[in-house]
Amino acid sequence: MKSILIKxxxxxxxxxxxxxxLGDDWDVGCGYEGTGIDYQLYIDGKKELRDLNAEAKCGFEVAHPEERKNGCGLY
Known part of the structure; x- marks a missing residue:
């Protein structure tokens, strides 16, 4: 499988x-309705998919990901 990293x-x-x-859900826009993930950030090269998915799983978005040391924003 080819890498899906931004780089x-x-x-x-x-x-x-x-x-x-996303299949057919792509037509509703890049914010996937069920998760609230803004996939446009990945498309634009601003955030990796793994980070977007981790934030959605934790239920919040990390404003400063460089400060996050341990999954789900725990320090």
Whole structure:
């Protein structure tokens, strides 16, 4: 499987990854309704998918991810 990291993909590839993952839900926009994840941040190269998914799983968005040391924002 090819890497899906931002550094290893083009914007077009990231957009296709999201389209393939969301299927028909892509048409509602990049904020996947069920999770509240803003996948546009990944497409734009601002946040990795793993970070977006981790934040959604924890129920919040980390404003300063560089300060997060341990999953779910725990220090």
């Amino acid at each position: 290893d993909t083009t914007r077009e590839e990231r957009e296709q990854i999201i389209k393939d993952s």
